[in-house]
Amino acid sequence: MFPANASGSDQTLLGGLRSISHYRAMTVLSPRPTMDDVARAAGVSKKTISRFINNSPDVSTAMRARVEAAIAALGFVPNAQARALALRRTFLVALVHDGSDRGMREAVESGMLHAMEGSELALVLRPLERDEAAGLRAFVDRHMPTGVVLLPPLSEREDLAAICEAAGVRCARLGRVRGEHDPTGNEACDDRGAMAALVGWLFRQGHHRIGLVGGPEASLTARQRELGYLDAMADHGFDRGLSLIVTGDYSFASGAEAARLLLELSPRPSVIVACNDEMAAGVIAAAASAGIAVPGTLSVVGFGDTAIAAMTAPPLTSMHVPWAEMGHDAAARVSGGLIDPLPDPSFETAMVLRGSVQAKLDYVRTSASMPEVMRR
Amino acid sequence: MFPANASGSDQTLLGGLRSISHYRAMTVLSPRPTMDDVARAAGVSKKTISRFINNSPDVSTAMRARVEAAIAALGFVPNAQARALALRRTFLVALVHDGSDRGMREAVESGMLHAMEGSELALVLRPLERDEAAGLRAFVDRHMPTGVVLLPPLSEREDLAAICEAAGVRCARLGRVRGEHDPTGNEACDDRGAMAALVGWLFRQGHHRIGLVGGPEASLTARQRELGYLDAMADHGFDRGLSLIVTGDYSFASGAEAARLLLELSPRPSVIVACNDEMAAGVIAAAASAGIAVPGTLSVVGFGDTAIAAMTAPPLTSMHVPWAEMGHDAAARVSGGLIDPLPDPSFETAMVLRGSVQAKLDYVRTSASMPEVMRR
DNA sequence: TTGTATGCGTTATCAT
DNA sequence: ATGATAACGCATACAA
Numbered sequence: 001m002f003p004a005n006a007s008g009s010d011q012t013l014l015g016g017l018r019s020i021s022h023y024r025a026m027t028v029l030s031p032r033p034t035m036d037d038v039a040r041a042a043g044v045s046k047k048t049i050s051r052f053i054n055n056s057p058d059v060s061t062a063m064r065a066r067v068e069a070a071i072a073a074l075g076f077v078p079n080a081q082a083r084a085l086a087l088r089r090t091f092l093v094a095l096v097h098d099g100s101d102r103g104m105r106e107a108v109e110s111g112m113l114h115a116m117e118g119s120e121l122a123l124v125l126r127p128l129e130r131d132e133a134a135g136l137r138a139f140v141d142r143h144m145p146t147g148v149v150l151l152p153p154l155s156e157r158e159d160l161a162a163i164c165e166a167a168g169v170r171c172a173r174l175g176r177v178r179g180e181h182d183p184t185g186n187e188a189c190d191d192r193g194a195m196a197a198l199v200g201w202l203f204r205q206g207h208h209r210i211g212l213v214g215g216p217e218a219s220l221t222a223r224q225r226e227l228g229y230l231d232a233m234a235d236h237g238f239d240r241g242l243s244l245i246v247t248g249d250y251s252f253a254s255g256a257e258a259a260r261l262l263l264e265l266s267p268r269p270s271v272i273v274a275c276n277d278e279m280a281a282g283v284i285a286a287a288a289s290a291g292i293a294v295p296g297t298l299s300v301v302g303f304g305d306t307a308i309a310a311m312t313a314p315p316l317t318s319m320h321v322p323w324a325e326m327g328h329d330a331a332a333r334v335s336g337g338l339i340d341p342l343p344d345p346s347f348e349t350a351m352v353l354r355g356s357v358q359a360k361l362d363y364v365r366t367s368a369s370m371p372e373v374m375r376r
Numbered sequence: 377m378f379p380a381n382a383s384g385s386d387q388t389l390l391g392g393l394r395s396i397s398h399y400r401a402m403t404v405l406s407p408r409p410t411m412d413d414v415a416r417a418a419g420v421s422k423k424t425i426s427r428f429i430n431n432s433p434d435v436s437t438a439m440r441a442r443v444e445a446a447i448a449a450l451g452f453v454p455n456a457q458a459r460a461l462a463l464r465r466t467f468l469v470a471l472v473h474d475g476s477d478r479g480m481r482e483a484v485e486s487g488m489l490h491a492m493e494g495s496e497l498a499l500v501l502r503p504l505e506r507d508e509a510a511g512l513r514a515f516v517d518r519h520m521p522t523g524v525v526l527l528p529p530l531s532e533r534e535d536l537a538a539i540c541e542a543a544g545v546r547c548a549r550l551g552r553v554r555g556e557h558d559p560t561g562n563e564a565c566d567d568r569g570a571m572a573a574l575v576g577w578l579f580r581q582g583h584h585r586i587g588l589v590g591g592p593e594a595s596l597t598a599r600q601r602e603l604g605y606l607d608a609m610a611d612h613g614f615d616r617g618l619s620l621i622v623t624g625d626y627s628f629a630s631g632a633e634a635a636r637l638l639l640e641l642s643p644r645p646s647v648i649v650a651c652n653d654e655m656a657a658g659v660i661a662a663a664a665s666a667g668i669a670v671p672g673t674l675s676v677v678g679f680g681d682t683a684i685a686a687m688t689a690p691p692l693t694s695m696h697v698p699w700a701e702m703g704h705d706a707a708a709r710v711s712g713g714l715i716d717p718l719p720d721p722s723f724e725t726a727m728v729l730r731g732s733v734q735a736k737l738d739y740v741r742t743s744a745s746m747p748e749v750m751r752r
Numbered sequence: 753t754t755g756t757a758t759g760c761g762t763t764a765t766c767a768t
Numbered sequence: 769a770t771g772a773t774a775a776c777g778c779a780t781a782c783a784a
Contacts (some may be wrong), residue, residue, distance in 0.1 A: 045755045047518045075515035081460035082777035141453040252687045288689035311628045313664035419773045458761035461776050
């Protein structure tokens with residue numbers, strides 16, 4: 001579909017650089033006013049304008065008004081490139097991900113954008129699907145973003161964090177499993193505990209055959225969710241949980257395929273929990289095409305409470321993960337003071353009950369219309 | 377959930393600028409080699425390094441090798457900010473959208489990223505949900521992207537295109553309805569004809585009561601699809617099509633709501649066509665919660681063939697719109713020569729048959745497993 | 753509180 | 769084919 005980008009004579013180290021001799025011909029920029037113009041118009045020096053722009057307290061009220069008027073009159077907008085050069089800092093925040101979980105990415109992105117609204121920062125999107133280290137290095141060296149937000153499972157990689165640090169780029173590692181060495185400081189929630197709570201809740205709904213569609217094996221976050229499942233299973237005296245676990249890769253197709261395997265078991269699971277919502281949607285689709293009613297015959301649970309959870313039929317009961325808040329917090333943390341941090345960053349999960357789970361006990365009912373939230 | 381960004385004393389024109397006095401303390405950049413360092417190491421002048429970097433033909437082969445060695449030895453990477461300042465051009469391409477159709481956005485984005493792979497360009501994501509003109513002007517003036525790709529319905533707005541032009545920023549207007557004045561030059565396909573073909577195909581499948589969930593009224597693109605529907609209805613002698621049209625806003629919820637209205641009609645439509653896939657997913661969900669079998673009792677068709685089309689149960693039959701190719705082409709066109717354009721940019725739609733449509737004729741069968749594509 | 757000189761890393765101009 | 773010097777637009781150090 002897409003032709004290979006046959007770009008003739010690339011240099012090894014400067015891959016992708018192309019001749020730019022024709023730029024000038026194409027780009028006829030309208031002459032934008034500079035600080036000099038504003039200074040002249042206001043009858044002051046450049047530095048005063050600069051002070052005004054950077055909100056220096058050392059500008060008198062009268063001067064402030066004069067400068068403001070001149071700026072408004074000329075329609076002056078500070079040149080971000082020049083500021084970046086002088087400040088040795090750009091106004092870019094990068095969202096770096098491997099494309100494995102779009103629901104998560106979408107939620108984080110929206111939280112970041114919300115945080116950046118009204119600031120002078122822009123969001124750069126950088127997928128990193130292979131050659132992670134080399135790709136990230138080239139990206140940060142070239143564009144020098146002010147901050148980088150790494151999504152799982154990339155956030156788990158020390159080498160990537162080291163690359164950011166070496167480049168002097170602040171780095172937020174989202175959803176990373178907390179180690180002994182750094183118990184705090186990053187945006188993460190208790191995946192293991194959340195999954196254990198979810199499975200425990202299923203037990204209380206009367207479910208005992210609980211299948212799990214795991215996330216990518218390389219992802220520590222996904223592994224934590226699997227451990228949470230095993231915790232809850234063990235709590236209820238089921239040690240043979242492993243036989244009910246099928247590993248997926250967070251994609252819809254892998255969820256459907258995993259469901260096909262799980263639904264062949266006998267006795268069949270009464271509920272299948274997927275480690276993200278997209279795989280859960282795959283489970284629902286597989287069940288539907290096998291003629292198995294959801295939630296009548298099979299209950300399905302997702303994880304993440306991302307956009308797709310509300311778009312399946314029936315809508316997905318899912319564990320809410322505050323990706324948007326984490327994105328907001330991360331963007332603020334790597335923004336170098338350009339964004340106010342969230343006041344109270346406690347990233348707690350919560351069950352969101354929609355319609356994809358049916359209790360196996362008479363006295364418990366789940367609502368199929370409005371989602372219901374159970375905070376833990 | 378998110379606190380208002382209470383950022384004290386904002387200036388009218390410079391909203392969002394904050395004090396940056398503490399940057400230096402936080403950012404201790406490792407001393408990156410500059411062109412001066414490379415020049416010294418290679419024993420030549422800066423300008424020669426510059427020529428090498430910009431692929432100037434005026435560099436001898438011997439010199440080329442020397443410079444290349446020095447660059448490799450020092451690990452030199454050109455500073456994009458300094459280049460941007462000198463060249464008066466950044467290395468950013470912006471994707472500007474209003475968030476109304478995520479499927480479309482995702483596909484365009486992936487096409488753009490594919491195009492930009494290996495180039496020195498980065499993708500900036502800029503939602504513009506309100507204050508479109510002011511927001512775009514502020515963004516473009518501040519960050520001066522090399523190019524801007526406008527998604528529908530923003531792409532239809534002349535004022536936004538004018539803002540880009542005034543700022544000297546190349547602008548691609550995706551999916552815009554071609555007018556008399558500019559019949560060509562932009563990435564668009566024949567929405568009206570595609571929808572007419574889709575509805576015509578439904579007629580040939582034996583459907584006669586065909587409901588339509590329209591897109592946002594303000595969107596000319598959506599309006600074109602509606603006209604295509606009316607074309608096909610008229611072709612088959614149905615002038616009362618209007619009664620079977622409900623307007624949505626491209627969201628899942630609006631699709632579900634529209635379906636509820638359409639399913640109350642008597643006689644009920646045998647098929648509902650939605651103007652995008654997300655609304656079609658809403659139709660499926662509404663049908664499911666009303667106990668109406670899809671495709672057994674009600675067929676459903678989407679438009680766009682975006683990611684969600686494959687994730688519904690049953691999977692959606694949908695009209696493929698080559699958003700990814702359009703994104704690729706647009707990115708190339710606004711890249712200022714940094715990306716090779718697609719060789720043969722003909723943006724054609726195609727029906728993708730999955731499982732959400734059941735023919736009402738015995739001799740026609742649709743496959744429910746592998747999607748089948750009918751090129752027009 | 754305001755102004756002057758200089759630097760940020762690269763490219764363009766004009767020379768050789 | 770290569771080099772010296774002046775932009776590019778803004779911020780900082782230091783002076784006034």
